[in-house]
Amino acid sequence: MAAGVLTGVRQVLRGPRLVSAVFSCHGQTFSSAAAAVKSPAAATDTAATEKILNFPLTQPDYFRLSELFTMKDLFEARVHLGHKKGCRHRLMGPYLFGSRLDIDIIDLEQTAEHLQRALNFTAHVAYRGGIILLVSRRRQFGHLIETTAQECGEYAHTRYWKGGLLTNASIQYSPGVRLPDLIVFFSTLNNVFQQHVGIRDAAKINIPTVGIVDSNCNPSLITYPVPGNDDTPVAMEMYCRLFKMTINRAKDKRRQMELLKGISASV
Amino acid sequence: MAASGCRGVRSILWKNRSCGKNVCVPRSKMVPQLPVRQIYVSSSLWKKNLAAAGPQKFTQEFIDKQVEEFEVGKRHLANMMEEDPETFTQEDIDRSIAYLFPSGLFEKRARPFMKHPEEIFPKQTAIQWDAKGRPFHFLFYTGKQSYYSLLHDVYEKILAIERHQDKMRNKGLFTSDTKQILLTGSRWLLKEEIEENLVENISDQDYMRLIQLMEKLLSMPYCSLEKEFILKFRKQLEVQSSKYEIPALQYDPQGVAFSVADGRRKTAKASITLRDSGSGNITINGRNYLHYFPVLQNRVQLMFPLLFVGMMGRFDIEGSVEGSGHSAQAGALRLAISRALLSFVSEGEVEKMRQAGLLTADPRIRERKKP
Numbered sequence: 058m059a060a061g062v063l064t065g066v067r068q069v070l071r072g073p074r075l076v077s078a079v080f081s082c083h084g085q086t087f088s089s090a091a092a093a094v095k096s097p098a099a100a101t102d103t104a105a106t107e108k109i110l111n112f113p114l115t116q117p118d119y120f121r122l123s124e125l126f127t128m129k130d131l132f133e134a135r136v137h138l139g140h141k142k143g144c145r146h147r148l149m150g151p152y153l154f155g156s157r158l159d160i161d162i163i164d165l166e167q168t169a170e171h172l173q174r175a176l177n178f179t180a181h182v183a184y185r186g187g188i189i190l191l192v193s194r195r196r197q198f199g200h201l202i203e204t205t206a207q208e209c210g211e212y213a214h215t216r217y218w219k220g221g222l223l224t225n226a227s228i229q230y231s232p233g234v235r236l237p238d239l240i241v242f243f244s245t246l247n248n249v250f251q252q253h254v255g256i257r258d259a260a261k262i263n264i265p266t267v268g269i270v271d272s273n274c275n276p277s278l279i280t281y282p283v284p285g286n287d288d289t290p291v292a293m294e295m296y297c298r299l300f301k302m303t304i305n306r307a308k309d310k311r312r313q314m315e316l317l318k319g320i321s322a323s324v
Numbered sequence: 325m326a327a328s329g330c331r332g333v334r335s336i337l338w339k340n341r342s343c344g345k346n347v348c349v350p351r352s353k354m355v356p357q358l359p360v361r362q363i364y365v366s367s368s369l370w371k372k373n374l375a376a377a378g379p380q381k382f383t384q385e386f387i388d389k390q391v392e393e394f395e396v397g398k399r400h401l402a403n404m405m406e407e408d409p410e411t412f413t414q415e416d417i418d419r420s421i422a423y424l425f426p427s428g429l430f431e432k433r434a435r436p437f438m439k440h441p442e443e444i445f446p447k448q449t450a451i452q453w454d455a456k457g458r459p460f461h462f463l464f465y466t467g468k469q470s471y472y473s474l475l476h477d478v479y480e481k482i483l484a485i486e487r488h489q490d491k492m493r494n495k496g497l498f499t500s501d502t503k504q505i506l507l508t509g510s511r512w513l514l515k516e517e518i519e520e521n522l523v524e525n526i527s528d529q530d531y532m533r534l535i536q537l538m539e540k541l542l543s544m545p546y547c548s549l550e551k552e553f554i555l556k557f558r559k560q561l562e563v564q565s566s567k568y569e570i571p572a573l574q575y576d577p578q579g580v581a582f583s584v585a586d587g588r589r590k591t592a593k594a595s596i597t598l599r600d601s602g603s604g605n606i607t608i609n610g611r612n613y614l615h616y617f618p619v620l621q622n623r624v625q626l627m628f629p630l631l632f633v634g635m636m637g638r639f640d641i642e643g644s645v646e647g648s649g650h651s652a653q654a655g656a657l658r659l660a661i662s663r664a665l666l667s668f669v670s671e672g673e674v675e676k677m678r679q680a681g682l683l684t685a686d687p688r689i690r691e692r693k694k695p
Contacts, residue, residue, distance in 0.1 A: 188458060190465055200479050207462050216466050229467060235457030237465065 105322065109314045113184060120180040120306050123173060125299055128165050131172075134295040136285040137163045139272030149272050152284035161272040163284045175267045175281040176303045179239060183211075183307035187238030190214055191300070192255055194247040198293045202243055205297040209304040212237065214255075218247075223258040242268035243296060244287040245279065269296060382445055390441040397438065414439070470522040471530060478537045481550050488546055503548045510558040512538070517559070568674065568683060570666040583667045587659030589686050592648035594656035598664035602640025608657065609644055622654035629662040629682055633669055659685060 113119040131137065139145070139153065139161030154162045183189060189211040191202050199215035206213035214222075219229065226234050240259050245268045247253050252275055259266045260278045268279035269287045276282035286292040398417060402409035405420045417438050427435040452469075453459040463469040463476070492498045513521075515531040526534075538557060541547055547554070571583045581600040586593070606613040606626060617623050630636050641661065645653045662682040666674055677683055 186456065186458075200476065200483070203463070203476055210462075212459065212462050212465050214463070214465050216468075216472055219467055222465065222467065230464075231452075235453065235459075 102322070105318045109311075109318060110185060113181065113310075118173075118177065120177070120184075120303070120310065122176045122180060122303060122306075125176070125302055126169075126172070126295075128169050130295065131165050131168060131285070134291045135289045136168060136292050136295070137165050138286050138289065139163050140288075144273040146273050146275055148276055149270065149274065149284065152270075152276075153272060163272065163286070168284050171281065171283045172285070172299075175283050176299060178265070178281055179241065179267060179300060180303045180307040182239045183304045184311050186311070188212060188235060189304065190237035190240045191243065192218075192240055192253065193243035194218070194253060195244045195287070195293075196248070197290070198243065198297075201293060201297055205301050209301045210308070211304060218254050220254075223255070223262050223264070236262065237264060240264055240266045241300060242266060242279070243293065245270055245274045387441055387445055390445070394438075394441055401438070468524055468526065468530070470524045471526050471534075474522065475534065475537060478534075478541060481553065482537075482541055482544070485541070485544050485546050485549060488549065489544070492546075498545075500545050502545050505542065505548055505551050505554060507542075507558065510555075510560045513557050513559055518557075568666060568678070570674075571664060573667045581668075583664045585660045585663035585666075587656045587661075587663060587685075589655035589659065590648045590652035590689060592645060592652040592656040594643060594645040594653065594660045596641060596643045596657065596660035596664050598661065598668070599640040599642070600638065600668070602638065604637040604639070606641040607643070617650065617654060619650065622650055625651075625654040625658045626661065629658060629665055629677070632677065632680060632682065633665060633673060635665075635668070639668075655686060658682075 139149075142156040142159050142161055145153070145156075145161055149161075152164055152167055154164050156162065179189065191206045191211065191213045193199065193202050193215050195215075202215050203213045221229050223236060226236055240255060242253060242256065245253055245256060250273070256266060256268065256278050265280040266278070267281040268274075268276070268283065269285050270276040270279065270282045271285070271287045274287075276284070285296075398412055399409040401417060401420050402412040404424070405416075407416065421436055421438050425436040429435050452461065452464060459465070461469045461473065463472045466472050489498065512535055515526065515528065518531065518534070519526055538554065541550065541554065571585045573581050573583055575581055576599075583598050584596065585598070586595050588594070608616045613623060613626060617626070626641075627636070630639065643657055643660065645657055647653070648656075659682075662677060665677070666683075669677070674683075
């Protein structure tokens with residue numbers, strides 16, 4: 058069930074640049090979303106469920122997330138401000154306009170596009186009942202992120218990341234634990250300016266990641282990088298607000314669809 | 325099984341050989357036989373690795389069944405002892421089991437007992453996620469959910485107090501001399517006590533961090549808003565002197581107050597009667613203390629409690645002592661006098677006597693001879 062969340066989503070939403078032969082999610086391999094044989098008695102029920110799950114994937118912006126933010130909002134939240142030119146990461150070059158007064162300026166057109174894609178993916182994951190883990194190691198915003206997670210019914214980890222949390226999960230937690238289906242990094246660096254261990258671990262376990270990458274971060278292992286400022290409180294509050302609204306919207310939509318299915322089935 | 329298989333194969337081979345001599349067996353019917361090699365393995369391969377399995381886990385149904393059996397057994401026991409099954413408590417159970425199964429074993433834990441399954445089977449942590457696999461707690465993936473959620477709550481309160489401060493500043497009512505929380509006579513909960521409360525293991529650094537956050541909360545002017553929350557983490561220190569049993573003050577027919585107390589030191593046992601409105605006479609075992617204790621040191625031991633309290637000439641002491649040697653007898657008498665004095669002396673004086681060491685029984689005994 059957990060595996061089924063992501064297969065359909067990734068097949069549709071991933072761009073053509075990524076090759077998708079066989080998806081293995083949490084150790085189980087699936088070649089198509091509807092591979093199982095269903096009993097005829099529950100056929101109509103499962104057909105309705107499949108319609109609920111598959112129809113949103115056919116639409117480009119099913120949850121209308123483009124109305125949540127404009128480029129002007131991003132500018133006013135100072136998302137375009139990066140670090141100093143000397144701190145610039147080699148791979149962040151394409152996402153930057155350049156530098157002004159020695160400060161790197163992030164291209165907000167690209168940011169808007171990436172953010173739209175990231176929010177869309179998050180919404181689809183939340184719609185299908187996936188577990189979303191919000192991660193950041195910035196102590197300034199730890200409380201904010203934990204509150205955001207609490208308010209949208211998802212999970213947060215803004216504390217010291219113990220070694221085998223993802224890779225050694227059956228021993229760190231209990232056997233049979235379900236790992237997160239999406240990890241959102243509000244800041245990809247930890248307190249000693251090294252890349253957060255969770256990015257590498259998530260890539261190892263095939264858990265997709267969304268990450269806010271600043272001009273001194275490495276965007277390579279992140280599935281949906283969003284170039285933007287991760288140091289200003291205004292910017293962080295905006296990201297938290299956006300993700301919270303996306304997740305709540307997606308979950309409300311799912312509840313609505315379940316209710317409609319219930320009504321149509323009883324009718 | 326392997327041996328019989330071998331034998332079977334060998335017999336087929338032999339049959340083929342013999343058939344080959346006399347009868348021509350059609351080729352299709354002949355099954356190509358490979359030579360069989362017997363492999364010897366030790367039984368340790370089939371044994372379960374018990375150490376790797378970890379502590380034994382019990383299912384909830386098993387524990388429920390045990391609880392049921394316990395309740396039924398309790399009623400049977402009550403009927404056996406001819407008591408009311410409804411009001412049969414754990415103490416009654418212990419008493420009945422000790423009566424029905426008398427045991428001469430010295431180790432109390434090895435004797436037969438009948439206790440509620442909750443106390444016998446180790447508590448296991450409940451499953452922390454629902455049917456769909458989603459954990460219940462939002463900080464589950466950190467590994468230490470209760471501890472981090474506690475830190476989250478403390479920080480939440482700090483922020484709330486800061487917002488309150490800002491509001492008061494805006495209104496112009498900000499003052500630094502607000503009601504402070506009284507912290508004297510209490511201490512922070514120890515790491516073990518917090519682990520017990522959280523049902524989780526925390527490290528020393530985690531504990532220090534928690535205490536730091538609580539101190540920060542206390543340092544703010546309006547911390548009295550969160551008084552009950554902070555006091556949950558403080559333990560009242562009990563006043564030590566209140567633990568002492570003060571002997572009752574008795575009055576003899578003449579109206580003179582007196583108190584009786586006992587004392588022990590090594591193997592010496594002493595009993596003292598302290599009479600008020602006396603003149604400082606001390607009689608031990610019927611003799612004057614000067615005769616009974618020729619050594620000065622022992623007499624000093626007798627007089628020290630009275631000297632300390634400043635009631636030297638006030639009391640008449642009548643004592644009996646037996647056992648051990650002269651120093652131990654003097655020590656036993658001293659303890660008995662101090663205890664008897666407790667009923668004549670105020671609370672503050674009791675604490676002073678305790679701190680002077682007058683009320684502590686000397687635990688030193690003779691060590692046995694070793695070769």
